Amino acid sequence: MAETVKPNPYWWEAAPRTETDQPSLPDKADVVIVGAGFTGLSAGLTLARAGRDVVVLEKDRPGEGASSRNGGIASGNLKLGFGGMVKAYGLERAKQIHAEGVEARLDLARFIEAEKIDCDWKLVGRFTGAMRPKHYDTLGREADLMNKHLDLGVEMVPKAEQHQEIGSDLYFGGQVRHDIGGLHPAKFHQGILDRTREAGVAVFGRTPVTGIQGDGDGHAVTTERGTIRARNVIVATNGYTGPATPWLRKRVVPIPSQIIATDPIPKETMDRLMPKRRMLGETRNLYHYFRPSPDGTGIVFGGRAGALTDDPMKKLGHLSRNLIEIFPELDGIGFTHSWWGYTGFTFDFLPKLVVREGVHYAAGFCGSGVIWARWLGAKAAQDIIGNAPADTAFRADDFSTRPLYYGRPWFLPFMVGWYEFKDRVGW
Ligand SMILES: Cc1cc2nc3c(=O)[nH]c(=O)nc-3n(C[C@H](O)[C@H](O)[C@H](O)COP(=O)(O)OP(=O)(O)OC[C@H]3O[C@@H](n4cnc5c(N)ncnc54)[C@H](O)[C@@H]3O)c2cc1C
Structure with missing residues (x-):
């Protein structure tokens, strides 16, 4: 069975990654964006439509990072949940963050419709x-709080x-x-890429950025293909952040997530297992998301199980x-x-939009970038267009790192072990 399993996203069958044309790089642009995922393209599109001359530089093929690999679940949920945020940040900030989530979800739907992006979007x-x-009770309290x-x-x-809701007896009810x-x-990524190019943005694949130097002006x-001068720079590399941006690398923790796709399942079985064809998740610490x-x-x-190996076939075994x-x-x-x-x-499980030494960083979507990456990419662009901070609850003065962290999550095996333990004892 395993010999026939492809080690690439199922999604690439319908929307393959493609190479970009590679004319020589321009010497200058108004804005250079590093990374061609949802964040970078959303920023590029917003800027180009406001008349800016924009270049996007991508080290692989556009979308080859998380943006064409994810589960496609548009939740905007954050790890702390609403109750956790009320405890951590107080009711007002929690409400502000969640209200922004509501707005970002509505905006995603509006965007897909207005741009006529064919991406199987369904509000299911x-x-x-x-x-x-006891998790059912916790979910119930969370539901009451969110409804209130x-x-x-x-x-x-x-x-x-x-x-x-689901043809499984594993769960004790749900939300x-x-x-x-x-x-x-x-x-969806292909749709944004098309609109971004149509708006006049030059997107260069296979062009790794090696450094960014500010000089006051x-x-x-x-890059490995030359240097571009730009008034503004947006770094949109999220989980793929590397040595070119050491400040960000110390603040974003790359955590692997893995997904498998099944052979076709008869309709009667699908009707039983996923009767409403909803998106699905669970309360495990090493949780699964599926659909x-x-x-x-x-x-x-998809899920966190199998995070400690890079071998897709071993990941398949776990999942x-x-x-x-x-x-x-x-x-x-x-x-x-x-x-x-x-x-x-x-480290605090909140996405961030930060400007440091004149460079914009939009990152840290904590596994919820279908909503947040596109949204904060656009916010970074609005900052530049308006020459003033755009309105968002994720503007961070507190984008902190931790001692001994330099971009490699050496603590991942301990974290996975701890979560496994908590799941075993039902914590
Ligand atoms: C398996 C998986 C499942 C997920 N499931 C979901 C889900 O169901 N729902 C959800 O909301 N979110 C999900 N996510 C998260 C979501 O995909 C991400 O948050 C989102 O795609 C981040 O977008 P981005 O543009 O910021 O980063 P990315 O799409 O990762 O793009 C960053 C890009 O930067 C490029 N880059 C890095 N360094 C350089 C450099 N030096 N020079 C040039 N380019 C560079 C990379 O090659 C990469 O293409 C999932 C992620 C994964 C991996």
């Missing part, structure tokens, strides 16, 4: 399964009614959010065991693809 809602009875302060219409589904949807991430951006493929004929199943734990009737199913990529975490 998301069910989160409780791994323990954010009017989101969050619903709880008890275990007795769970099969209306439904109706404001969350799903899309095809590689088609702008910046010199050095039907956009055509509804198979399952795209497929967990898929069968959730859906025992899929025992023996085959898989078509197994792939992975880097998410970018911050």
